[in-house]
Each structure stands twice: as structure tokens, then as C-alpha cells.
Amino acid sequence: MNYYIGVDVGTTSTKAVLYDDQAHVLTTSKQGYTLYRDPSGMAEQDPEQLVAAVEKVIHNAAAQADLKQGQLLAVSFSSANQSMILLDQDFHPQSRVMTWADTRARKVAAKLKSSAQGKQIYLKTGTPIHPMSPLTKLMWLHETDADKLEQAAYIGDIKSYLFYRLFGVFKVDISIASCTGMMNINSADWDPEALQLAHVQASQLPKIVAGTHQEVGLRHQAQVKMEIPADTPFVYGAFDGALSNLGVGALSQDTVAITIGTSAAVRVVTDHPVIDPQQRLFCYAVDNGLWVIGGPLNNGGDVFQWAVEHLVDASAVKNEGIDAYALANEVIANVPAGSYGLIFNPYLGGERAPLWNANARGSFFGLSQLHTRADMLRAVMEGICMNINSVFKAVRELVGEPKSVTATGGFAQSAVWKQMLADVLNCPVEIPQSFESGCLATVVMAMKSIGQVKDLAIVDKFIGDKETYQPDAAIAAVYQQYQPVFEQVVTLLSPLYGRITDLQQANS
Incomplete structure (x- = not known):
């Protein structure tokens, strides 16, 4: 062997x-x-x-x-x-x-x-x-x-x-x-x-x-x-984001790869550079003749972790002996799409794409006395997905409509989150079975380097089965109403991000 x-x-x-x-x-x-x-x-x-x-x-x-x-x-x-x-x-x-x-x-x-x-x-x-x-x-x-x-x-x-x-x-x-x-x-x-x-x-x-x-x-x-x-032989490989695309077989511009781990990213590979006139997306080389277009987001699973730590009922976790994340997913599933008119902008750690603003900060919009912690938990998960959708929309504008979307990362442990992503994006989302996509991609590059394969597309041979989540038309329609409001709130608050950051640092 x-x-x-x-x-x-x-x-x-x-x-x-x-x-x-x-x-x-x-x-x-x-x-x-x-x-x-x-x-x-x-x-x-x-x-x-x-x-x-x-x-x-x-x-x-x-x-x-x-x-x-x-x-x-x-x-x-x-x-x-x-x-x-x-x-x-x-x-x-x-x-x-x-x-x-x-x-x-x-x-x-x-x-x-x-x-x-x-x-x-x-x-x-x-x-x-x-x-x-x-x-x-x-x-x-x-x-x-x-x-x-x-x-x-x-x-x-x-x-x-x-x-x-x-x-x-x-x-x-x-x-x-x-x-x-x-x-x-x-x-x-x-x-x-x-x-x-x-x-x-x-x-x-x-x-x-x-x-x-x-x-x-x-x-x-x-x-x-x-x-x-x-x-x-030690092969140089590439940066992790580019290899995430290669590792799920997303090597053409009709396949978008989304990663939601601690942070998140939306990427598509092309055979030529594509520059965004609005400066929302990056354009990086994967290797000679291949380019990756997309946007990294600071705020992904780490924001959901913050929400679970602060919004899940600690006494219920202790008394019922249930995992906090399992409980969070259970209560989120029982809240309707849109969280009763509550929107969350998930910028707890500044933001890269599409804002490229290190001073960006998070906010709840629409909060009223009627909202519960369960509503806020769902709004957080929805906010992460709508933020990803902002980048996904920019990718589609520049590169065209994809034939498929493949998503990987820690979020895939949550059935609620996987379905929500399909609903917010309003397109089918394929989730590969668990494997080390980044490391797998490095090995495929090594195979090409030493002459074992001629084309990186051989990676398709090594990728396991995928499960597909189809958007629910009625729920997707709800999110299509909320997405513009989510983006408008960001536009209105952006001029104040620098000021609130200065105040936070002055009082830290």
C-alpha cells in the first residue's frame, strides 16, 4: 500500500x-x-x-x-x-x-x-x-x-x-x-x-x-x-479556501461551494479572473489557470455558539441532561420562518464579505416585548444564513446562476440549519458525507504533482455520497421578503459602526 x-x-x-x-x-x-x-x-x-x-x-x-x-x-x-x-x-x-x-x-x-x-x-x-x-x-x-x-x-x-x-x-x-x-x-x-x-x-x-x-x-x-x-516530495498546495472548493469537486463556475464552520465562505471556481466593480468579492488564484471568486465571512458557527451560550435555558440543559446545541435546534424548529419579524445582523467580529468593515457590529432589529429567547435563537441562525446569501447573490451577479450548491462544515450537524440554508438561498443544497475535504484536496494536488493523475477533477472519484435539501417554496418566499430588510438595516447602520467601535475600545 x-x-x-x-x-x-x-x-x-x-x-x-x-x-x-x-x-x-x-x-x-x-x-x-x-x-x-x-x-x-x-x-x-x-x-x-x-x-x-x-x-x-x-x-x-x-x-x-x-x-x-x-x-x-x-x-x-x-x-x-x-x-x-x-x-x-x-x-x-x-x-x-x-x-x-x-x-x-x-x-x-x-x-x-x-x-x-x-x-x-x-x-x-x-x-x-x-x-x-x-x-x-x-x-x-x-x-x-x-x-x-x-x-x-x-x-x-x-x-x-x-x-x-x-x-x-x-x-x-x-x-x-x-x-x-x-x-x-x-x-x-x-x-x-x-x-x-x-x-x-x-x-x-x-x-x-x-x-x-x-x-x-x-x-x-x-x-x-x-x-x-x-x-x-513536499507539495506546496494552496490556501484552505481554494482547497475547500477542490475537495467537494466544485471546480467549475456552475457549482458554488459554501462552508459554514467557525466562520463561513462562499466560493466559485472559474478559468479566468473575475473582478467585482463593487469590491464585495475576492478573486484569488487556485493554481495556474484556475481562479476562485467569492467572499469569506467572519461570522458563522462562532456566532451561533455565542447565541447558544447566552440564550439557551441553562437550567433546562442541566435538569434534563440534554446537550445545549440539541436543545437550541429543537426550539428553533418550533419557531416559524422570520422569527415573528425579528432580524439579526451577525457581525460580532467585524465583517469581511460583503462589507469589508472591521468595525461592523451585531444588532437585533424589530425586537419587541413579544419576542422570546427561542425567537432570538432562530433569528441568529437566520441572520447567519441571510448574511451568507448576501455574498451568494453577489457571486451569482458576477458569475451567473449555479447548477448546484455544495455546503460543508460544522453546521451540517444540524438538520434545521441545513434546511434553513436551502430555504434562504432558495435553491437545492447538497451536503457531502463527512470527509476531510481540505486535506483530500491537498492529496489530489499531490497526485497531480507527482504525475499520478492528469486532472484535478479526479477528486470526484473520491467524494462520498451527498444528501440534498430542497427549498420549501412557502418558507423561501418568506425569506425573500426579509432579505432586503436585512440588507437595508446594514446599510443604515454602517456609518455608525466606526463610532460604536471607538466607544467600545475607549471603555474596554
């Missing part, structure tokens, strides 16, 4: 999945690490913790493979995008890793976004102007700590740093590069105007390579820790 390992480097943990050569999952290993946060918006990782976690999970996964009777054909990577790390001349870290979740550049981003130059940069790079992008992170760092930036010899991301530690090379895959706000989507190279804004030189950044590009020849120290053959 031959093997592959897919590695998903995330914000708070790294996971490795061991597959056989038919893409069957054999074992999974996971290692967590700290995400350092503070009220300023900081969200950073320790690069040493992260490298150690990657080495450990690969070791643990490989230990379950019989390498005497088979071969580890490749290790391939998915990672969160839009991270940034400063390195010295010897590639030693001069900072922790600023993650996508770091919002300290929000004022710099807001100023750039409101300018003509900001729109021009977006049109050239496909990256919305937002504090998560390395472009605005670098602009913020130049403004607040210019000496630190000037002392950095190189600027990387977690994947380019990881590959340097493993192989001594400084490269980055095209999908991660295209998420930085500094790669020109037409030339597939670093954009001079964006680099000038960021106060960096192209020579300080990693070399851009294809997602199927591979490295061979592990450094001795890394090889010893992972206990795998030194000549095992």
Missing part, C-alpha cells in the same frame, strides 16, 4: 490526515497552539509552536503507515492565507506571525479603501482592501513601527517560512501570493505599485510557484523529527 499525507495548517491548530492511494482516510493527527490576542485587534501565532506542530502531526500520521510494505508518495499542504512574518538575513523570525484575523491595520485599510488608489489596487490584485491583507498590515507597520519593518530582510507567510525551515528555500504558492494584496492577477507576479505602498521590495518576498510545485531533500533535523524518508 502506498500513502499520502495531507496537512492543514490552521489558525489555532494543524491537522495531518494519512490516506492510501485510493484517498481513503486511514488516520488523523491534530496539534493545537496558542492564538495570541488582545483588545487592540492583535491575532498572532508563535512560528516555533507552529513548525513544531507540523512536524509532530506528520510524524504521528506517518507512524501509522507501513513504509516497509509501501511508500509515502507525497506530503501536501493547505494553510490559512494572509499571514505575515518578518525575517532577518538568515531567515530567523523577527516577529510572531500576524494572522488573517489581526485587525490592527483597520484604520489604514479604511483610509486606503476610500481612495481612488485603493480601488485601483483592488482591480489589479483581486484582494479586497481590509486589515487582514498583508498589504495593509505592512502599511500599518510602516506607520507605527517603521524601524522594525526597515530592519526586516525578508517578509514571508507561514507557509513560505515553514518550507524554508524544512528545505532551506524561500518560495510561496500562487494561491497564497494572490491573497496578499500585492500580486498582480494579470502578470501573476508582485505588483510594483502595491509593493511601493507596502514599503517593500520584490527581492524581500518569496518566489511565486505553482501549487503543484514540490520540494525534495528534507533538512536532516526535520527528517529526524518526522521520521519519514528525506526524499519524500
Whole structure:
């Protein structure tokens, strides 16, 4: 038996999945690490913790493979995008890793976004102007700590740093590069105007390579820790969002992929760049010749978790011995669509698509003395779905009507939520059976990299059965009345988001 390992480097943990050569999952290993946060918006990782976690999970996964009777054909990577790390001349870290979740550049981003130059940069790079992008992170760092930036010899991301530690090379895959706000989507190279804004030189950044590009020849120290053959090919892969589409077989513009986990996303793959004149959506490379169009949302399952913690009757959970989430789904199912005229805007953590406003805040609209906690719980779930629908509508405007929608993520544990998503979107939603879609996609890229397959579409062979949720016409009609009100409330409140954020920070 031959093997592959897919590695998903995330914000708070790294996971490795061991597959056989038919893409069957054999074992999974996971290692967590700290995400350092503070009220300023900081969200950073320790690069040493992260490298150690990657080495450990690969070791643990490989230990379950019989390498005497088979071969580890490749290790391939998915990672969160839009991270940034400063390195010295010897590639030693001069900072922790600023993650996508770091919002300290929000004022710099807001100023750039409101300018003509900001729109021009977006049109050239496909990256919305937002504090998560390395472009605005670098602009913020130049403004607040210019000496630190000037002392950095190189600027990387977690994947380019990881590959340097493993192989001594400084490269980055095209999908991660295209998420930085500094790669020109037409030339597939670093954009001079964006680099000038960021106060960096192209020579300080990693070399851009294809997602199927591979490295061979592990450094001795890394090889010893992972206990795998030194000549095992390591494939760069792509960022996690792009691989989520690949992992569910959504590789053409007639299939939209939606993910609802802690956060959420709506994405569609095309064979050419598509730029949104209204700057609501991103346009990133998946690999050479493939592009992913869509929008990430900060607010998904984490908002529902907040609602369950604060709105579910704790005494009922304790007395009846029932799971809080099971109880929440039960009471939501007994409230009619529209929650008796209650709308929830789920912006508890700022928002990316479609607002791209780090200051966005949540609100209930229409709350009266007649509403109960059950109504509020349903309104929260509906608000998350309507927010996703706002991005889904923008994708449809730019790319066209999809033939199918595939949805994955933790939300799929709730039958109520799956049906609600179909009703709010007013289209059928397919839910694949459980599998590691991101890690599966990395393995398919590895198969292509080493010549085992010619086309990424082979992933369809490895995807399990799907269940389909059809929209209820009467309920969908209710949500079509509520959706415009949901969006109008956002429009009316948007001018106040910055003010309320300033007041919150002043009193924190």
C-alpha cells in the first residue's frame, strides 16, 4: 500500500490526515497552539509552536503507515492565507506571525479603501482592501513601527517560512501570493505599485510557484523529527479556501461551494479572473489557470455558539441532561420562518464579505416585548444564513446562476440549519458525507504533482455520497421578503459602526 499525507495548517491548530492511494482516510493527527490576542485587534501565532506542530502531526500520521510494505508518495499542504512574518538575513523570525484575523491595520485599510488608489489596487490584485491583507498590515507597520519593518530582510507567510525551515528555500504558492494584496492577477507576479505602498521590495518576498510545485531533500533535523524518508516530495498546495472548493469537486463556475464552520465562505471556481466593480468579492488564484471568486465571512458557527451560550435555558440543559446545541435546534424548529419579524445582523467580529468593515457590529432589529429567547435563537441562525446569501447573490451577479450548491462544515450537524440554508438561498443544497475535504484536496494536488493523475477533477472519484435539501417554496418566499430588510438595516447602520467601535475600545 502506498500513502499520502495531507496537512492543514490552521489558525489555532494543524491537522495531518494519512490516506492510501485510493484517498481513503486511514488516520488523523491534530496539534493545537496558542492564538495570541488582545483588545487592540492583535491575532498572532508563535512560528516555533507552529513548525513544531507540523512536524509532530506528520510524524504521528506517518507512524501509522507501513513504509516497509509501501511508500509515502507525497506530503501536501493547505494553510490559512494572509499571514505575515518578518525575517532577518538568515531567515530567523523577527516577529510572531500576524494572522488573517489581526485587525490592527483597520484604520489604514479604511483610509486606503476610500481612495481612488485603493480601488485601483483592488482591480489589479483581486484582494479586497481590509486589515487582514498583508498589504495593509505592512502599511500599518510602516506607520507605527517603521524601524522594525526597515530592519526586516525578508517578509514571508507561514507557509513560505515553514518550507524554508524544512528545505532551506524561500518560495510561496500562487494561491497564497494572490491573497496578499500585492500580486498582480494579470502578470501573476508582485505588483510594483502595491509593493511601493507596502514599503517593500520584490527581492524581500518569496518566489511565486505553482501549487503543484514540490520540494525534495528534507533538512536532516526535520527528517529526524518526522521520521519519514528525506526524499519524500513536499507539495506546496494552496490556501484552505481554494482547497475547500477542490475537495467537494466544485471546480467549475456552475457549482458554488459554501462552508459554514467557525466562520463561513462562499466560493466559485472559474478559468479566468473575475473582478467585482463593487469590491464585495475576492478573486484569488487556485493554481495556474484556475481562479476562485467569492467572499469569506467572519461570522458563522462562532456566532451561533455565542447565541447558544447566552440564550439557551441553562437550567433546562442541566435538569434534563440534554446537550445545549440539541436543545437550541429543537426550539428553533418550533419557531416559524422570520422569527415573528425579528432580524439579526451577525457581525460580532467585524465583517469581511460583503462589507469589508472591521468595525461592523451585531444588532437585533424589530425586537419587541413579544419576542422570546427561542425567537432570538432562530433569528441568529437566520441572520447567519441571510448574511451568507448576501455574498451568494453577489457571486451569482458576477458569475451567473449555479447548477448546484455544495455546503460543508460544522453546521451540517444540524438538520434545521441545513434546511434553513436551502430555504434562504432558495435553491437545492447538497451536503457531502463527512470527509476531510481540505486535506483530500491537498492529496489530489499531490497526485497531480507527482504525475499520478492528469486532472484535478479526479477528486470526484473520491467524494462520498451527498444528501440534498430542497427549498420549501412557502418558507423561501418568506425569506425573500426579509432579505432586503436585512440588507437595508446594514446599510443604515454602517456609518455608525466606526463610532460604536471607538466607544467600545475607549471603555474596554
